[in-house]
Amino acid sequence: MTPEEFRIAGHQLVDWIANFRSTLEERPVMTTMGPGSIRALLPPSPPSEPVSMQTMLDELDRVVVPGMTHVQHPGFLGFFPSNATLSSVLGDLASSGLGGLGISWQSCPSLTEVEEVVCDWMRQLVGLSDAWKGTIHDTASTATLVALLCARERATGFTARTGGLQSSPTALVIYASDQAHSSIPKAALLAGYGAHNLRIVSTRGPAYAMTADALDDAMRADIDAGRTPAAVVIAVGATATTAIDPVAELTAAARSHGAWVHVDAALAGSAMLLPECRWMWEGVEGADSLTWNPHKWMGTVLDTSLFYVRDTEELVSVLATDPSYLKSSVDGQVTQYRDWGVSLGRRFRSLKLWFQLGLDGVESIQTRLRRDMANAQWLAATVADTPNWQVLTPVPLQTVCVRHVPTSLAHDADALDAHTLAWAEAVNRAGLTYITASKLDGRWMVRLSVGAEGTERHHLERAWASIRQYAEHA
């Protein structure tokens, strides 16, 4: 495709996207397509003849859009917000259009240096000290893996890098709360710790936070049994409930046993753009690493996960390799981001953040986040005021955990579980809103996660009406 053909086709696609976004509200939030039905719309063999741009756009309408659950829809209350703001979409297009290759500083110096600057801007915007240096990973899963790899090396006195984890004389242990995200067990498995060396520290309501006492007890028990605490992952805004672990106390406990401290603020990091929310990670300066995902609530299109560390030398010593074909005369004077993460080749991801900050401005993002927090408070109050409805956990951020408890099911937990799953499914099938069921203390509940970019109060009123309809008349 030549640049002139791109100019024409690109205009067509931009118009298509603008139309798609402006008519999103007319669509059901959740797809009605069943397993295999999208695959069946496509030919089994690859296309042999080129087609026009209009044909590709028709294919998006025919195959792709009907098979999407629309997380950009104002009625979306599922998982966590995963906003793809159109300003950041433009930054991503700039990245692709420029076609830069990030494998070393020299392969695209502006890719490296703009990333350094933008990560520092983001650091300032959430009130972190300048001891933190940042990079952009694809997701928090990768960031957490990197953190646990660093922890592994530190806990073995940097001998795992040479002898392998198999040479460790003791078992290395990872600690996180029972509210922690699945990426933490996954990272522990991938880093080779093993499931038996992952301590899931129990929490209790109402706040579902890990306590320093419980963490300390777990660490002491392992030490007494000859095992080595390697890392503690602290959740600021855990996935199911947005539970907030007390960062300062947990960090002190972790440090006293020499463990790496990683703070997972994947969702809540965006809230730190608001000074009034920063109490939630008080003590964060004592951690070793932290991650937050602008691709969630803040709305920098996926995949944009910020990862900050305080000791970049330690990080690089774990992740660096040094092949001759990547050597250049400026090595030592520059940042080589390949040595900060897993992948060698990197996209120019900082443009997504820069375009969003530049085109939308920080204030408009802050205003939207405050709108969502106020809406979540309104929703929580509304639910709590409705007979037979319960708000199960505090609402420090934008997620409201609810259960509908008909009087007839109040003493039958299994039947209540079935009821919860049934109405959640019915609500999703109705298409006005999309919600996610999750477990709390082993029983099903529903998360109403406010924060899609387009969600205004009237969308929540409509969603709540739909939820009541299907739950109360199930």
Place this chain on the structure above:
Amino acid sequence: MTPEEFRIAGHQLVDWIANFRSTLEERPVMTTMGPGSIRALLPPSPPSEPVSMQTMLDELDRVVVPGMTHVQHPGFLGFFPSNATLSSVLGDLASSGLGGLGISWQSCPSLTEVEEVVCDWMRQLVGLSDAWKGTIHDTASTATLVALLCARERATGFTARTGGLQSSPTALVIYASDQAHSSIPKAALLAGYGAHNLRIVSTRGPAYAMTADALDDAMRADIDAGRTPAAVVIAVGATATTAIDPVAELTAAARSHGAWVHVDAALAGSAMLLPECRWMWEGVEGADSLTWNPHKWMGTVLDTSLFYVRDTEELVSVLATDPSYLKSSVDGQVTQYRDWGVSLGRRFRSLKLWFQLGLDGVESIQTRLRRDMANAQWLAATVADTPNWQVLTPVPLQTVCVRHVPTSLAHDADALDAHTLAWAEAVNRAGLTYITASKLDGRWMVRLSVGAEGTERHHLERAWASIRQYAEHA
């Protein structure tokens, strides 16, 4: 940014990209910006007020473009080709514009099912059997890490997942040739094997391929010492020299000792679109996993790395976690790609491949690859015919490894190294072409890696003239 604002700004950006691409040839290939000089162009604090799209485009011109080494430039002969075809750029824009979220089948069914179909189209296009199932990772680094994680579990009888690699009674060993890519040592380190358990099998000229005898000897020595061969990584088109390991023989040797076989065809996979090239990976059906990067020569914009396995159950058993908030009623009937890789959240990457195949057509891609291979042969012949110039290795693909050996330096290897690095740097600074120095048998050489989308014969003639000028008059 509203959809209507996006429509206007998007058209501006599309025009800017079309202009950038069509004037690329007028720019120096390598940036002239030194370390820190791009960072110095940006304010130390984040922007406080929103700016116009024109201001952002001006920033691209002022800050970003001058700091790029232009891998899309027709004079680019560095590293490996890293083409960002404009058709695939549109596919990536569609992905961002749609704003889908891949964390489960249900979160965006079309993201999963289109990826299944497109990976199968790509499989057919390179002549693999339907025993292979594919997914898209960001880079081959991640794909190789996943392969070595699978190998780790298989070699421990799937006990590392529970007890941790630290519980392995024996050391697990990884094998690759001395021409293998840096992502292999890196993956071995990250997976916890340790540098001492990575066997770099020596190769020799002229072909620099790993022999089955050498591999077998290395494996037997480890077994005799009580260690366990875990995986062999076979290079089809190694990075420095495009060396081609004999897949069938090496696979047989690896299998006889129970090791996982991973084929790294990151560059050469694109050549498999040409039936006449498929001899290069004959025997690949005996491997366990393989990776190739359409984001290299084929030109699907970064990051598009295909990863295929034969046993998806084994893969999923290594990588799956199963949190309640990701459960849905269709689990078991669908593919959950989160269990095929490291990251949970995934972009709609298959659209990049689909748009490229659809808009450009396979034939035009094949024609371009054949052009590049013919150009590389022309370049190799031209170099070999020039006094004091040497072509150092065979040219099965598109990379020509060369050295300029002035008579005065023929017997002084250190001085020759200095000469090689000096002229390579001078050529790059001149800006007509960009080349990468690399080591072969411990001595510096220069790689001329043909394959940028726009590179025609006359660009190579001009590049070769510039190379001769700076090398012969250094």
